[in-house]
Amino acid sequence: MISVTMDMVQYDCPYIDVTDVADVSFHTMHWDFNTAQQELETRILVTGDDHGALTNGLNELQDHERMLGFELLSRRGDTAVIKSFIGQTNAMQTIRDHDGYITGPFQIQDGSELWNVGFDTGADADDALADLEVENDFRVEARNATSFEDYLDVIQHLDAAKGLLDGCRELSETERLTLQKAVDGGYFRTPRDATLETLADAFDVSKTGASKNLRRAEQKVLRRIVAAFPALVEEDRPNRDEGNSVPER
Template sequence: MIDLDIDMRQYDCPFIDTTDDVDIAFSAVQWQLDTDDESLETRLIAKGGSVGALDAGLRELREHPNMTECYILSKRDAVAQIGTTIEETNAMRTIDRNGGYITGPFQIEDGRERWHVGFDDDQDEDHALADLERHNEFTVEDRDQLGPTALFDLLENSESAIGLLEGCRSLTETERTTFEAACKNGYYETPRETTLEELAAQFDVSKTAVSMNLRRGERKVLKAALSALESLEDAKTC
């Protein structure tokens, strides 16, 4: 299986048009493409930059000419879970007619959409990408080719992967940016290529604050990693 991570700009997508005009982002939770009806039914999380931005974004989404149905399932502050049905876009039609399929959730923000698309062989992939170029703007950000063994391993250990992902998501913005800066600047290299003092100067905080942010981030990531390793070991003994 060939798995592509595509940064997409469609010119007939209601979600992309809405995020172009309003400070709102969408993340797919569930989706169902009906090729006979030429429509896509989705459940999404909509997150606005504010309550007003969320309301404005949903209003614009409902008024889009390619939107068939848009309703709110739940709403709290600037976040809502919504259900939608849209007309099949050119890109969706192109992927489907060239043997492609969606392999993961898609995210839409700032007029761009992140797609995860799979193909069974190189020829289908080449034809689909060539057709996409005619009516869409896109960049292939990543490409993986997975054999049956790798796919089985991925599916078998999906719970471990989800646990590790949740551990990373539990990082606060400060913990994440501090952790990233430390890694990129060689703090964890031997010998170290940066110091706590240099990191503190980069964030304009004290050396103690940087150390505490790193330790909190390390604890969260290591706890998730150890839990994932335990799950892998349990799977081996079954």
């Protein structure tokens, strides 16, 4: 499989249009394409810069001429979950015409959309990218060949991967920034290139405060990593058992 990540600008996508006029972003949670009606049904997480921005964005989207259906499922503060229906865009049709398929969620903000798509062959990917240039602007952010074994490995460990993502989402902004600064600054290297003092100075807190933020971040992330260990142990066990078995005589 050829995996392609693109930063895409479509000129017939209502979600992209809305992010041009409202301070909101979209992250797809589920999508389903109805081939008979040529409609894309999506459930999307909408995030606004604030409560007013979210209201403005939802109104703009609901009134967009290319929206075929809109339903507000839930809303809390500056986030909402919606169910929506749009017609097939040119880029969607081009991808499907070349046997392409979606491999990850759409992320839409600031007038562009991050696409994760897959193709069975490099030729399919090349042809699709060439045709996309006719009516769309895009930049290929990444292109990788994924073997069947790699793809199977991802599928078999989706729960573990989700657990790691959930652990990252549990971090507060302060914990996330502190952990990122510690890693980037060399706190975990030997010898250390950063210390608690440098972390404290970076965030204008005491050394004790920096230590607490770092420990809380480490605890949340490491707890999720350790929770993934059983899946890896089960995967390795047949090989270890085979290596330790007594050959038949």
